[in-house]
Amino acid sequence: SQTIHQWPATLVQPVGSPLSLECTVEGTSNPNLYWYRQAAGRGLQLLFYSIGIGQISSEVPQNLSASRPQDRQFILSSKKLLLSDSGFYLCAWMDSGDAFFGQGTRLTVV
Amino acid sequence: EDQVTQSPEALRLQEGESSSLNCSYTVSGLRGLFWYRQDPGKGPEFLFTLYSAGEEKEKERLKATLTKKESFLHITAPKPEDSATYLCAVQGDYKLSFGAGTTVTVRA
Numbered sequence: 001s002q003t004i005h006q007w008p009a010t011l012v013q014p015v016g017s018p019l020s021l022e023c024t025v026e027g028t029s030n031p032n033l034y035w036y037r038q039a040a041g042r043g044l045q046l047l048f049y050s051i052g053i054g055q056i057s058s059e060v061p062q063n064l065s066a067s068r069p070q071d072r073q074f075i076l077s078s079k080k081l082l083l084s085d086s087g088f089y090l091c092a093w094m095d096s097g098d099a100f101f102g103q104g105t106r107l108t109v110v
Numbered sequence: 111e112d113q114v115t116q117s118p119e120a121l122r123l124q125e126g127e128s129s130s131l132n133c134s135y136t137v138s139g140l141r142g143l144f145w146y147r148q149d150p151g152k153g154p155e156f157l158f159t160l161y162s163a164g165e166e167k168e169k170e171r172l173k174a175t176l177t178k179k180e181s182f183l184h185i186t187a188p189k190p191e192d193s194a195t196y197l198c199a200v201q202g203d204y205k206l207s208f209g210a211g212t213t214v215t216v217r218a
Contacts, residue, residue, distance in 0.1 A: 043210040051204055090153050101153035
């Protein structure tokens with residue numbers, strides 16, 4: 001069966017520090033992959049999506065970037081974090097019409 | 111641009127009191143409408159995907175229906191463990207666009 005791994009679960013980082021969040025999927029090939037951010041009490045904002053290795057589409061201009069170095073690996077990065085980057089980051093994958101989420105990373109920038 | 115509007119924002123129910131959540135959408139070429147359940151501090155849990163008007167899917171006390179402009183999530187005889195935020199999303203091309211969610215609280 002397919003599973004999605006996202007880590008770390010929580011992260012506290014100082015302003016100006018770099019960021020790397022990783023997401024990996026098991027049990028499927030060539031899935032669509034997504035990064036979302038959810039602010040407290042709000043809906044999910046799509047940040048990036050990828051339909052294949054090296055193919056990244058950005059939805060919102062911001063301080064973040066994404067990469068897909070392998071078929072089932074999706075990485076969210078920042079060179080210098082801002083306070084406004086705090087939030088709940090969720091990775092998702094889609095295959096054969098259904099879409100599943102990881103358990104998320106709670107990022108607090110201090 | 112795809113848009114999803116969910117109503118109501120919050121719903122308080124007595125145990126056993128059935129109700130419905132609404133998801134209105136505009137999308138260019140619907141490829142799927144998704145329902146999720148989200149508990150506080152957790153990632154969304156997949157419930158259903160609906161693909162065409164008239165389609166219905168059920169899971170335990172939940173039933174999702176789809177028309178050309180909206181979807182309903184019916185909760186029949188809810189229990190306290192059904193308390194959660196329910197999210198609706200549409201897929202137009204490759205993107206999933208989400209509504210803000212409906213927070214359901216079921217009191218015993």
